Amino acid sequence: MLKDLGANAFGYGYPVPVLMVATYNDDGTVNVMNLHEAMRTNAGDLALCIGLRSKTHENVQKRHALTVALVNQSLMAEVDYFGTVSGKRVPDKFARTGLKATKSKHVDAPVIEGSPLVIECEFIDIANGTNFSTILARIVNIAADDSVLDENGKIDSLKIGLILYDPFGTGYVTLGNRVGKAWGECKKYM
Numbered sequence: 001m002l003k004d005l006g007a008n009a010f011g012y013g014y015p016v017p018v019l020m021v022a023t024y025n026d027d028g029t030v031n032v033m034n035l036h037e038a039m040r041t042n043a044g045d046l047a048l049c050i051g052l053r054s055k056t057h058e059n060v061q062k063r064h065a066l067t068v069a070l071v072n073q074s075l076m077a078e079v080d081y082f083g084t085v086s087g088k089r090v091p092d093k094f095a096r097t098g099l100k101a102t103k104s105k106h107v108d109a110p111v112i113e114g115s116p117l118v119i120e121c122e123f124i125d126i127a128n129g130t131n132f133s134t135i136l137a138r139i140v141n142i143a144a145d146d147s148v149l150d151e152n153g154k155i156d157s158l159k160i161g162l163i164l165y166d167p168f169g170t171g172y173v174t175l176g177n178r179v180g181k182a183w184g185e186c187k188k189y190m
């Protein structure tokens with residue numbers, strides 16, 4: 001028997017990868033926010049739900065570029081800090097963590113050193129809501145650290161050591177193990 005928990009029990013959704021969204025401030029310094037409300041559209045773009053009052057929202061509007069990095073456990077304290085403090089209140093929040101960044105070769109946005117996988121994006125469109133905008137960003141390039149690639153040079157999700165934000169438990173969880181093959185587990189019904 002399923003138990004009804006009401007519409008709000010869903011909170012901020014189900015566990016999804018926690019991301020670092022990096023942009024440049026007006027003075028060329030780096031700002032980073034923590035973001036979990038993101039998806040890849042079927043057109044190959046990213047749709048990111050970003051708070052209207054955030055520094056990131058302002059920076060994306062001005063520079064029309066951003067990078068989105070996956071996070072492993074070694075960056076957990078930093079990504080949590082980037083989600084707790086706004087660059088509007090603490091303009092040097094990125095610098096305070098001691099992390100370094102270099103300019104993307106493809107877009108006008110920083111790439112955070114130590115990220116296992118970085119998605120470099122250009123702003124293409126925006127749909128404004130009351131408190132959040134959905135920002136549509138075109139993926140221009142994906143850069144991955146060698147350590148997350150398999151012997152054929154393909155990205156191996158388990159090697160990333162990805163952490164996810166778990167809204168049910170207000171925590172960060174790891175990805176776990178591979179348990180099946182997509183378009184393969186169905187074969188007993190074929």
Ligand SMILES: Cc1cc2nc3c(=O)[nH]c(=O)nc-3n(C[C@H](O)[C@H](O)[C@H](O)COP(=O)(O)O)c2cc1C
Nearest residue numbers: 033034035036037050051054055056083085086087
């Ligand atoms: C686990 C976690 C997940 C978050 N997810 C989002 C999100 O999906 N969208 C968003 O706008 N803010 C999200 N936030 C809040 C922002 O990261 C936060 O408002 C941050 O201070 C914004 O930084 P900025 O103003 O420097 O851009 C999240 C925070 C945490 C800790």
